[in-house]
Each structure stands twice: as C-alpha cells, then as structure tokens.
Amino acid sequence: MAVDNVDLTVEPGDVYGFLGPNGAGKTTTLRMLLGLIRPTAGGVRLFGRDPLLDGARALEGVAGFVEGPRFYPYLSGRKNLELLAAYDGLGAGRTEIDGTLELVELLDRAKDRVGGYSHGMRQRLGIAASLLRRPRLLLLDEPATGLDPAGMRDMRALVRRLADGGMTVVLSSHLMSEVEELCNRVAIISAGRIIRESSLRDLLATAAGSYRLETTDPVRARELCESLGVRVTGAGAGELSFAASPEEVARLTIALGKAEVGIYGLTAEGASLERLFLELTDAEPAVAA
C-alpha cells in the first residue's frame, strides 16, 4: 500500500510543508489529489470533492504540478500558456499571460520554444501555468529539485511572494532548509502514513533540549547519563550528544564534577527540523514513490 489514511488539514494562507523521504508517498498523495491516479481502495477528497467522481470540476481553485511541470517542447512558453488557459476556459488573455510570465521572470523568453528552456525555467513556467488558473490552493511537488543554488533561491523567493500575496501553498519537499524557510505548518509522511502534523514552531519545540558534551572521559560520562536517566542520542571522539531538560543538565554537570570527569565544553544545540525528521523517519521503511 503506497499511502494509508493520509489526512492533511491546510488552512487558508498556509504554506504547508509536506515532508517525507524518497518513497514515502508524497508524490502518490499529490497525484491522487489531482485525480491522476486512482486509489486501489478508499477515496480522495479535496475541498470535499472527489477528483475521480467529479472530474475536472473537483480541481476548481486548485493548481500545481507533480514531479516537475511538463510542456510541449515544440511550442513557445507563451503558446503553452495560451493552450492551458484555453483548456481552463477562464479567458486569460495576452495581458494576463504576459503578466504571469513577467511574475516568473520569463517574459523575455516567452517566444522561445520550451524545448530550449533550462530546468529552472520550466519549473518557473510550471508555476506560471498554475497561476493562470487563479488558484486558491497551489500544490507544488519539489519545485526546487534539480535547480542550481541561484535557481533554488529564485524559486523560494517566488513561493514566498505568492504566499505573501495570500495564496495557500502545499509544498512537497525533502529539503529541510526549504521547508524551514518557507512553511508555517508541516506534515511528515513516512511509509505512506502521516506520522506528525503540526505548526513548524511546535514541531521545532519538540526538537529542543539537545546538548553536545565534550569531555575528558566520554565512556564514564555516558554511564553517568544513563544512571541519571538522560537519553544519549549520539557519540563521537571525545564527545557525546544527549537530550535532557535543564534540571537534568544541572544534575549531570554536578555528577560529572563529583566523578572527576572534566568538561571541555557543553553546548545547547539549536532545534533542527532535519534532526527531528531523521529521528521520526529513520525507522520507517519506504514503500512507494
């Protein structure tokens, strides 16, 4: 089973990070939401509508792409958008299409065939194509994947601008930095199931309370941690990491002193989405793309 009982609650104005390792079921979920694949069992609801029962009507107010946007390579960027605007029946004219192209900084390449576009340009054209639908909800599947650093920066800036303009965005990604920078809410999917959904702030708060201890005797220090009930999360040459409350840290340092274990350094580590993500997903087997 690729995904099971996935329920995402996205509020208007959210930039919603949909996180998961490769094969966790992110793209499968988005494909089902867009009506591109049928679930083997059960159903899909988007704004209460079923894409498989309601057809194209289920996607009213929704736009986006999965696994990278695709276009007709022998048509220009503008012609591709004209075609898609016609398929939407929204009557987007030349002015609106050019305005959208300008927003994604492709107006000067509008007459060129898409076959000659770079990966980053196609990604941006994909967003332009989505915006032509005047969506309330924008679904983006790893929009920065394959982009060079400048392209990633531009893509994030574009998503940020759209979000600032009030658009609700669901952003599927496995780039933690991207999600931390852009999203206010996140869901983590692993092995086809949602294992955590909350605001980014709350999620990061659960990852707080981690420390790195550099010591003269890491073996003895580890024994003391365990005797005090402090959870050791990692160990290296002359150091170990642990998770603890401030009171536990105070007790540990006293115990280390009494045991004549020297402390070179004790550092409180910042909350990291990446670390939390790895902790949550490491044990889960991958089942589908």
Next chain:
Amino acid sequence: MTGVLVVYRWELRKLVRQKRAYLGLGAAVAVPIIFVVALSVQKGQPNDVAFGRYVRESGLAIPLVLLLFGSIWLFPLITALVAGDIIASEHHNGTMKTIFTRSLDRGQIFTGKAVTALTYAVAAAVAMGVTAVVAGTAKSGFNPLVSLSGTRVSAPRSLGLVAASFAVYLLPLAAIACFGLLLSALTRNSAAAVVGTLMYALLMQLIGILPGLGAVVPYLLTTQFQAWQGFLRVPVDWAPVVRAAWLTAAYALPPLFAAYLIFLRGDITGE
C-alpha cells in the same frame, strides 16, 4: 461541446508545428506528382488495375488508380502517423498530467483528439485527391471516363464520382484511425502505435490473399477500400458502399470505445 472545440483547435495548432504532420501530407501530395512524372517519362500504363488502362486518356482516372495503390500501405501509414501518435506523444512529453489537471474532462480531450486524427486522414485524402486531379488533368486532360460498366461518363460527372469515391474511401480509413487511437492509448508509445497500426492494415490484406479464405474477403476492412468502385458503375452499385458503411463502423467503434475507456481511466504515473 465547447471544450471539444477548444481541444480540436489546439490539436490542429500543435499538428502544424510538428514535422510528422508535414511528412504525411507531403507524401500525399508527392505520390500523385511522382506518378504523373513517371507516366510522362515512361511508356505504358498499369493495365492490371481498374482504370489503369485509361490513365493516358483521362486525367480523372489517375486519382482512382492512386486510390487502389494507396490502400496497400500509403494511406494506412499516413493515417497512423497522427492517430498512433496523438495520445502516445502526450505520455512521451509528460504533458498528459499537464492537461489532465486543467478544467476540461478527459472525455472532452479524447473526443478532440479523435476528431483531429480523423481530420488529418481527411486532409491527406483531400490533398492527394486534389493533387491527383490537377496533375492528372495536366497530363491527360479533363476528359470523360470509361466506367467499370464500359459506358462513357462526362468529365464533370466523373469529377463528382471521383470526389464521392474519395469520400467512401474515408470510411475504412477512419476505422484504421480508430485502431491507431487504441494502440496509441494502450501502448503510450508513438512508434509502437504507428507501426502496429500499419501492421494491422497489412495483416488484413495478407488474410485477403491467403488461399481458402475467400469467404471472409468481402468482410475484411481492407476490402472496403475498394467500395468506391460501386460509384463507377452504371447504374451506381450501392451494395459495396452500404456494406463498407456498416462494416467499417463495426471495425471502428469497438477500438474507439476501448481507447476512450483507457484514456478515461488510465493512471498517469512516472511521467
């Protein structure tokens, strides 16, 4: 209906930007010209086919001879070029997911594509017919034809019969286009669909020449490519034309419906 027209209009626009469209239409125009040039530089004529002996007496015999030659592989190939590609190319380009996430239903998109494939077959037949009439008339004159019943038919009436012949010829061509659509939807591979469609037409002809299968020959799809000869009899023999109409419907509708279902229900993954 509006959605179908939108798709149809854009499918035509896409076609005029693709080389394969010009390849097929170019062949439809080139073959009559090559035939007339060959007729000009060589003696004799194709006496073993209907109207072959009259190609030097009336230019209007030339399009009819070409209809017979074209049914072997030329018209099936031209038809397959677009019918076999029109769905498969969307999968190849990965654009199926792009158009399926807009506001048109899959049924509207399929209908627009099917009508486009049929339009292309019509365009190829018209291109060949017009070119053959013009080139043939230039070579052998706008003269009366001798019908298959041995009577002379005036040139203007013969021209009308040639047009009607091409129209009837479109019936089996439409059935081939429907089969091409099915392979296009089923294989999602242009080359496989185009070659498969051509093989289908050739297989029908092969069955037609196998010994002991004479009883099925009148019901083969490829036999319907000769139904137009009913118009060239005096009086007109409607029997082959009527049989071509219902038989080609029988050959066309099942694959068309199957292609529609595949298009409607197919999952779009990994593109």
